[in-house]
Amino acid sequence: MRNSVLPKLVRTTAFRLSLAYLFVFAIFAFTVLGYVAWSATRVLDDQIVDTIEAEITGLAEQYRVAGIRRLVAIVDRRGRQPGASLYLVTNYVGERIAGNVGSLPPGTLDTAGQREIDYRRTEDETRDHRAIVRVFLLPGGFRLLVGRDVEERLRIQDIIGRAFGLSVLLILVLGFLGGWFVTKRVLKRVDDMTDTTETIMAGALAGRLPIAGTGDEFDRLALKLNAMLDRIGELMTGLTEVSNNIAHDLKTPLTRLRNRADEALRGPGSTDDLRGSLEAVIEESDGLIRIFNALLMIARLEAGHGIEAMAEFDVAEVARGVAELYEPLAEEAGTAITVEAEPGLPVRGSRELVGQAVANLVDNALKYGTEPGSANAPVTVRAMRDGDSVLIAVGDRGPGIPADDRERVTGRFVRLEQARSRPGFGLGLSLASAVAHLHGGALKLRDNGPGLEAVLCLPRPVPAVAA
Numbered sequence: 001m002r003n004s005v006l007p008k009l010v011r012t013t014a015f016r017l018s019l020a021y022l023f024v025f026a027i028f029a030f031t032v033l034g035y036v037a038w039s040a041t042r043v044l045d046d047q048i049v050d051t052i053e054a055e056i057t058g059l060a061e062q063y064r065v066a067g068i069r070r071l072v073a074i075v076d077r078r079g080r081q082p083g084a085s086l087y088l089v090t091n092y093v094g095e096r097i098a099g100n101v102g103s104l105p106p107g108t109l110d111t112a113g114q115r116e117i118d119y120r121r122t123e124d125e126t127r128d129h130r131a132i133v134r135v136f137l138l139p140g141g142f143r144l145l146v147g148r149d150v151e152e153r154l155r156i157q158d159i160i161g162r163a164f165g166l167s168v169l170l171i172l173v174l175g176f177l178g179g180w181f182v183t184k185r186v187l188k189r190v191d192d193m194t195d196t197t198e199t200i201m202a203g204a205l206a207g208r209l210p211i212a213g214t215g216d217e218f219d220r221l222a223l224k225l226n227a228m229l230d231r232i233g234e235l236m237t238g239l240t241e242v243s244n245n246i247a248h249d250l251k252t253p254l255t256r257l258r259n260r261a262d263e264a265l266r267g268p269g270s271t272d273d274l275r276g277s278l279e280a281v282i283e284e285s286d287g288l289i290r291i292f293n294a295l296l297m298i299a300r301l302e303a304g305h306g307i308e309a310m311a312e313f314d315v316a317e318v319a320r321g322v323a324e325l326y327e328p329l330a331e332e333a334g335t336a337i338t339v340e341a342e343p344g345l346p347v348r349g350s351r352e353l354v355g356q357a358v359a360n361l362v363d364n365a366l367k368y369g370t371e372p373g374s375a376n377a378p379v380t381v382r383a384m385r386d387g388d389s390v391l392i393a394v395g396d397r398g399p400g401i402p403a404d405d406r407e408r409v410t411g412r413f414v415r416l417e418q419a420r421s422r423p424g425f426g427l428g429l430s431l432a433s434a435v436a437h438l439h440g441g442a443l444k445l446r447d448n449g450p451g452l453e454a455v456l457c458l459p460r461p462v463p464a465v466a467a
Contacts, residue, residue, distance in 0.1 A: 018179030026171050033167065037160040041153055048132050048148040049114065055085060055146045056136050063138055071144070072098040085148050086119070086131055092141025101145065109145065112137045116150070130154065189218045205233050257284040312461055313351040315390050316341035319383040322358045326366065333366050335376035341383035345390045348461040349439040354392075357435040357443075360428035361394040361454045369396025369451055377451075388460050389441070395453035406445040432456060 063071040068089075075087040079100035088099035094109055102122040108115075114134040121129065133147030192210050199207045208229060209222040264277035323337045330337045347354070362379065370376040377397035384391050401409055410433040432454070433443040441458040 018175070018182055022171065022175035022179065025175070026168070029167055029171060030164070033160065033164050037157060037164075040156050040160070044150075044153045044156065045132065048150065048153075051085070051148055052114070052132065052134050052146050056134055056144070059144060059146065060136060060138065063142075063144070068097075068138075068140070068142060071138075071142075075099055075144075085146060086133060088143075088145040090143045090145075092143075094143070097142075099145070101147075104145075108133075109135055109143045111135065119147075186218075193218075193222065200229065205229070205236060253284055253288055257281060257288075260284070310349050311351070312346050312348045313354075315345040315347050315354070315392060315458070316343060316383045318351060318355050318358060319381050319392055322355055322362055323381045325359070326362050329363075329366055330379060333370045333376065335366070335370050336378040337362070337381060338378045339381045339383075341381075342385060345383055345385065346461055347390050347439070347458045349458065350435075353435045353438065354456075354458070357432040357456055358392055358394070360432050361392075361456065364428050364454070365394050365396040365398075365452075369398030385460070386457075390458050390460055392456040392458070393453050394455075395448045395451060397448065397451040400447060400450060400452040401445060403447070409445070410443060429454070 059071060059074065062074055072089055075089050075098045078084055079087045079098070084100060086099075086101050088101040088104075088109075089097045090109060091097060100122050102120040104119050105117055108117055112135050114132065116130065116132050118128045119131055119133075120127065129149055129151065131147040131149045133145055136144045136146070138144055189210075189212070196207050196209050208226045211219050211222050211226075213219065260277055260280050264274055264281075319341050320339050323339045327337055358381070362381065365379045369379060380393070380395045382391070382393045382395070384393075410429045429443065429445075436443045436456055436458065439458050441456065444455040444457060446453050446455065
């Protein structure tokens with residue numbers, strides 16, 4: 001198991017990103033430590049040089065004022081003090097007169113100037129030391145050497161070097177541990193999603209991707225994918241319902257169509273009887289064609305077709321036009337259609353599709369909200385603004401729809417028991433709902449006290465911003 005998990009962790013993007021971040025951080029840390037070491041060395045060297053310059057200047061002044069004897073006495077006294085600088089006074093042939101320097105590299109005293117050399121002290125001739133020195137030529141051929149040991153600098157460099165090595169080790173260990181932890185956590189989330197996906201692919205459409213509740217990118221991805229799966233589930237359920245409804249609801253008109261054709265063939269009818277039977281068959285066929293046209297239109301709308309024909313139009317004009325079209329049918333139903341439309345209600349969309357949706361709502365109100373042969377309350381068509389939306393409300397005073405069934409009746413071929421005695425196939429509300437969703441809106445059914453009010457909610461167009 002370990003042999004299969006480790007290569008899997010190493011191949012993940014999270015582990016590679018962790019290594020990249022580790023590399024960048026290591027370079028940054030090394031740069032900072034190197035700069036600190038260089039700065040500390042530079043500061044110490046500057047301090048040593050300043051000290052040497054000050055002492056050289058003072059000793060040269062003593063020589064100029066009091067001569068070689070005074071210089072030798074001062075050098076001898078300073079060289080014996082604990083933690084003293086390096087001093088050496090020689091004659092013109094390089095013979096030592098005073099100082100605490102035992103030996104120097106050949107040629108050190110030949111030329112004046114500052115340099116860094118190895119040397120040995122008079123009290124310890126067995127071990128080399130490192131120092132920054134300056135050689136100063138005095139009048140009379142005498143040479144004066146003043147220097148400072150760089151042991152403190154070497155000690156600081158050693159400390160920084162050890163810290164540098166420790167930091168490298170610590171960065172590598174923590175980086176690998178952090179990368180392993182992060183990668184393992186990310187890989188677990190990915191594996192959980194993969195397992196759920198495989199379950200869904202196997203047919204369990206109710207499965208959903210797990211959400212940790214942290215709000216990270218995996219949670220956001222899981223939420224979007226779960227919403228997509230919910231939508232796919234709704235479509236699959238709708239497809240199943242449509243298939244069942246087509247099988248049940250179209251069976252009756254097809255059976256009726258066949259029986260009428262069979263009666264026309266079996267009966268010894270006259271030409272008028274045969275013509276009547278054929279007219280009835282054609283009428284039934286037209287009804288079936290209308291059903292399939294409505295199904296095709298709903299499918300196209302749910303697939304997003306029709307967006308390319310969208311333009312801005314006035315909803316109030318559409319509401320008045322539909323009401324005027326259905327006035328003769330309202331008179332036959334013993335009622336009237338009243339229109340209340342605010343002026344100037346712009347909506348961006350398909351004028352024809354919105355008109356078809358409103359016409360379906362008015363047709364439903366006349367079919368199911370009135371009683372034939374009796375005086376009925378008028379069907380109302382209202383168009384108004386509501387915040388960022390435009391509402392088209394069609395209300396009647398019929399029996400209405402129970403609250404528990406209002407969401408269900410927008411499905412295809414869904415008809416309540418009290419409506420089965422009226423003509424229709426249960427596609428009008430489904431088509432209106434599909435038109436609303438295509439335009440980014442919704443179809444809402446609410447109580448009209450008494451009766452039903454179907455409200456088509458469409459978003460208002462966003463005003464263009466001036467350049």
